[in-house]
Amino acid sequence: MGRIAQRAIELAEEKFVTASGPGGQNVNKVATAVQLRVDVFALGLSPEAFARLRELAGSRLTKAGEILILASEHRTQDMNRQAARARLAALLDEALTPPARRAKSRLNRLGKVKRLKAKKERGAVKAGRGKIDW
Template identity: 65%
Template sequence: MNEVIARALALASESFVTASGPGGQNVNKVASAVQLRVNIYQLRLTPEVFHRLKGLAGSRLNGRGEIMIDARRHRTQEANRADARERLAELITEALVEPKTRAKSRVNRVGKVQRLAGKKVRSTVKANRGKVDW
């Protein structure tokens, strides 16, 4: 599990852009926001994990198969860089977790009879509504 995250962080490319938000005039001068890009085809994931990652990435996944994470929460470049890497690791960790399969519930004979009787009562109530024919 950790090897996939390590591989993703090694393959990630970072670019720094000017950010909006806190920082005053410093925001206009310093490129503190980080754009982290990782190509999911290069991660060598199993098909199940690959499809889960695609679903989790949503709009962060572009047409070239790159997940783009934009981090601009903090004032410093290093803090934004760490935030972007952490968010990528969380995304991949969540994709690696296999969802539990839902166990089909079993209803016994008495439960089935009660359910059908309730449906019958409800249908007669609804059938008795409407115009009254004098």
């Protein structure tokens, strides 16, 4: 977990809400789902990292600039809290990792000649399929 992800977890506000799903009667009376809310602007991200985060977060990023993560897959508050924090850390780590630079492929002269020759042949085949002009 990176330094910024750790800071985000420290700044995050947690709110527990009732969840649907497994748990029987217990699900109606115990607030086990967790909503994790983090202000993105307080993290001090670079513009490039912020743009990547906005792209990755999608609908989880509110108009107020907060990331909202809801975790309700487990039956206990603690497990859901850990799941939400792990998801937040993963999201931030992915946003902070710059994409790998693409190496341009380079075709040698012989490869280029072969490709152009194949295109000519294919074009000739297609040209031969047209209507015959008597």
